[in-house]
Amino acid sequence: MMEPGNPATMGPAPPSRYRFADVTVDVAAHTVTRGGEDCALEPKAFAVLLELLRHAGDMVAKDDLLDAVWGHRHVTPGVLTRAIAQLRSALGDDAHDPRFIQTHHALGYRFIAGLEVEAPAPASGAAALPAREDAAAMPDPAGPVTAPARPRAWRWGLAALVLVGALAGAGAWVHWRSPERLPPAEASVAVLPFSTLSGAPGDAYFAEGLAVEMHGALAGVPGLKVAALQPAEGRREGDVRVLGRRLGVATVLDASVRREGQRMRIDARLSDTRNGFVLWSQTYDRDASDIFATQSEIAREVVRALLGVLPPDVPALDRRLRPTADLAAYEPYLHGLNLLRGTASLSELAEARRAFEAALERDPRFARAQAGLCRVGIREFEAKRDVGLYDAAQATCMKAARMDPALGEVSLALGDLYASRGEADAARKAYEDTLHDTALRPAAYIGLGRLAGTRDEDALAMDYFERARQLQPGSAAIHREIGYQHYLKGRLADAIASFRVATTLSPDDAGLWSSLGGLHLANGEREPAAAAFERSLSIEPGFAALSNLGTLRYEQGEYDEAAALYSRASELNPGDYRMVGNIADALAASSGGRGRANAAYRRAAEMAGRYVAIRSDDAEAKAWLAWYRANLDDEAAARRWLEDARRLGTARAEVALLGAMVHARLGDRDAARESMQEARALDVAEARLQAAPVLRQVTGGQEIASQGGG
Template sequence: MTANGRAAAEPAPGRYRFDGFVVDVAAHTLTRDGVAVTVEPKAFAVLAVLLVRAGELVGRDELLDAVWGHRHVTPGVLTRVIAQLRHALGDDAHHPRYIQTQHALGYRFVGTLQTEQPARAAAPIATRAAEPVAVADGPSASVPAALPSPRRRGGEPPARMRPRARRSVRLAALVLALPALLLVWNARQPPATPTVAPSVAVLPFTPIGRDEADRYFAEGLAAEMHDALAGVPGLKVAAWLPATAGRADPRALGQRLGVAAVLDASVQREGQRVRIRARLTDTATGFTLWSRRYDRELGDVFATQSEIAREVASALVGVLPDAGEGLRRRLAPTRDVAAFDAYLRGLHALASGGDRPAAGVYFRRALAQDAGFARAQAGLCRVEAWRFETQRNAAAFDGARLACRTAENMDPGIPDVQLALGDLYRVRGDLDRAAEQYRRIVEDPAQRASALVGLAKVEAARGRPDAALALFRQALRASPSDARIHAEMGYRLYLANRLDEAVAALKRATELRPDSAEHWGLLGALLLTAGSNEAAMRALERAAAIEPDAGVLSNLGTLKYQGGDYAGAAALYRRAARLSPGNHQLLGNLGDALLADPATAAQARDAFREAAELAQRYVELKPEDAKALAALGWYRANLGQREAAVALARRAEALGGEPAEVAFYNAETFALLGDRDAARARLQAARAAGLAETRLTTHPLFARAGLLERPPAAVRGADLTAGLHQEKTP
């Protein structure tokens, strides 16, 4: 009898109906008004268990045991499945019509089950355990009045008098039947909404409070969280997103990135306290899967980060036995908050504007606070390796080698150290060892893009431009919003004499990071190479407004040099040399400007002498650098060292690297030494290699030597520094 005293027909075996929904356990289908509703197999199994025990509280552990077969997964997985069910049923967690949450205990089905005539087409389930079990009214029952009672069989006591074990047997039998039903689930479901594997996108955290000065802290915490979650087995983490992605709708992001959830957070620092509000959102529904506020001492930031990461991993995949410890280690690289703060500032300097000198300052500050901070040592190694590579600064290599060896002694197994070692070996010319280090971490989700960039540079150094560009494209697939990869690839495209593509890549880098002086400066150099001097000037001035670094000042000086303003060029070269001491090219540029002006020509010798000393130290470390050898020959020629200059020119040509630059320097050398035929042959080689004609026609030495009687039409260069005295390398 129903609560109103009327007899009720029993539902078809294993079949439940409520508000237009029909759940057929045997067929493993969920429909609404005859239209199939797609849910995950685990979600369907949870719904079936709740329907069997309709009106009763089913504990979390019971559901985990029944559906997953064990409790090694965490309750967060169940929370995600319940959220999916609510979306499929159009339910509201705050005002539930079907699934009610009993906080920290479990769930109950509170919908009104409707009566129906047994359907002939309904396939009977093999076990009686699939029969719907109704709960008789009683003091503890929480069942709607219209819920039908099961048919009473001979000798069977009323529902409220049956032993509880009977229901447990039925529930267990239903669970035993579910695995067989799950096997046919995918084949029977319509393909309308594919299930998304456990996956998450981590958005840049939003700083709240005083000003934008704390952005580095919020974004640094997010980047650390991204890399830590990327190491959780079974969890796919989307590539790092730019800061603008934080304003995107989670559902749109989920569709674009193919992820099941989005993690975002706001961060506020006040004195020695930090407040973090974190939220995990289901991208299919827009529902919040998990959220929490933390108000902690600043010193607890490491533990707070670990808690958030564990909650996220738990909600999406459950945590393997050792995953929690791995997250803790990854998110607590130091126990010193001041060291961590400086480290995050260093990372921000690298990521936002490419300000590597400032990054080096911050990494050193972090090490002053915690001398055992291995990741800060690795960061310092990479900064110094960059200085050696781009500025031809011999002292920087000693700094890189010391930092890398120290980091290796501290913690050789962490990917940060292996990446830094790869950079060290690569800039030194030990390409096989460099490739070995990069390959060790290429499958690490957090380091994959950087490792692929390293391998691309190795291939470029081996003279394999096509292989290098293929690896750069792989890196972009791993991290499409990383401006540094676009810039690096643009430089290699330019070296491969694909200038239009190179300019496009650099423009994309400036779009992604409009605050990067390095990228604007490199774009300006490319435009100058293409003969677009006005556009080049605008890009270089924009770079100078952000951060007037040595390369930008030198390139602006070159524009003045080409325009015949040698005094203005010399002033800019002097400023650049002060910003980057140890860079022989800047002092060589200064010597060129001083030599071109009769009023200052006598001062040029001192600049060339200092440039020669620095270049000599560099080529002793890297004797395969053809351009550096040719530049040293030019310096020696200006110092009156004829035999040394000629020998260096020949050595540079024998190496075969950077042919346009080598030919240009050697043309200068032979013109100064009075060998016009040798100089003219080098000018022809420079043109054939793609050197920009403006580089030649604006050189006063070539004009005085009568080497430019009939200059050919301008040729677009294959070297980014065409028309530039300072190479600007990412």
């Protein structure tokens, strides 16, 4: 185990500089230059780099890095992931093909480049060690680098690929820029996530959840400006003046939380960002059951310090900080919220569901927990396309609306509900009603961005996503949403770039890797696609990665193996029409499988029909329904659904590809060729056109009627 250095016990003084490639790391000055240009790094990222350099060539375990840099392990693992992402961006490194920092999945990191070490000049007294907790803060990143996740499933044509639905520019990696120096408003505050000083499981999300609730309460005080909630790894890096200049706030509130048995200790302080002095501090040593009263006291002190007086509606402030009468319901609620704030895999959604249900079991009138349960249900429906899940989610959402229709969390949940069934106007109003709550604003911007994307309003969608990104830099979920928007517009290279950023920020998210592989495959890049699918399956054997790997095998002509993978995917997600349709395509393409394929096409068509009855704005789903109907020789229905898909005007590349397949299956070669040309003009990879057996006859293959689809 590595221990933080102690000048009294260490031997030779540490190096004064490290050099590798065109990078120079000055230990004493706490600076990193690349090509002669300064790199802006947060102090914790700088400290992580030093630890890796000190152990160059050796794998440094994640726990050792957390111990050495943060002083303890009672922080979320995401703080280290974000620090590594910032280092890679600053150094121009690539997580997928590293030159400097190599990832050992789930274990740690290794510095792998050749290194020049410069010893310090002789000096009297003890050698100065790199600062850690009290290091002078460097500028925080303000460029692209986490919305509530939308594990939205995508299909890619042929035997469909399934991706989870997430601004990278032309480059594949994150761009960091120096913070803008904003003039601080007089009555303004930034709330940092509270840290935990105890080691019990769940204490980290409990402390961070308290900060989220405090942020929401202060944001509702008239006359008080509250900055967007800062990421967990941004908590008190040493010099609040830097944070104040970047956010344009006069003060910063942070706190530490320690729980021991039934006792709880909170040390809170309010600091002046203009000089770094502490304006107010207080230690609360209370019973854990007094958490709501303690939160209210802290909020009142902050308001009194900034406004001089308490707001007229003090009871409203107290109510915001007391969402439930039962502390035993509050903790699982905070756990559920913590899970929803990330990219949320299906297993994490299931855990969030259990947490919200536990909260509601203790307090059946807990409206915020009910709203959280609504959002979980909608995400599960979007990921799995299971109509039964939608019915349950809708009932949950309407119950939340009856509990407290004015609550911001309820408005956000209803926005998700309306959007999931294609009611754009109602969803837009719900999201706009949510914007008044600064804590929920990033999620509302994401919702508005999705709506704009489904209506083919690309510039507006990207603007909303950029607003969300500015409020939550470092969010893998937002880069995922941006990548999905690039995909909708046929910008596959940009979509891949965005998902590469997302996987760097959240490397243990199986859904992101599956989606990245799907994008590579859609772009005709089979080798990186296979690597991404295998990476996804090594993290979690989910239905999306199994189905996507099946599609790769299908394109390679390995139809029996594809059918087996599709069947495994369908076992994990039996309510999804896409899994059944994929099985049908593989059976139809294999020798002697047409009879079984027809039964699967019939089932897929029935399931897809129920889905589009809810999601009438899903162009791809309607195009797939047209394909299933064409394989059942229902020409009129196939043409009608294909025309409906075209009329929506979204996902045009996928609709054009599926249109070519439908026309070919119906024997209309001229229309099939025309659709193929349209697909090529929309940058559909030629490999995808060639991989569909039904299209081979159009280009000189066998009889159409005997072919499967793909």
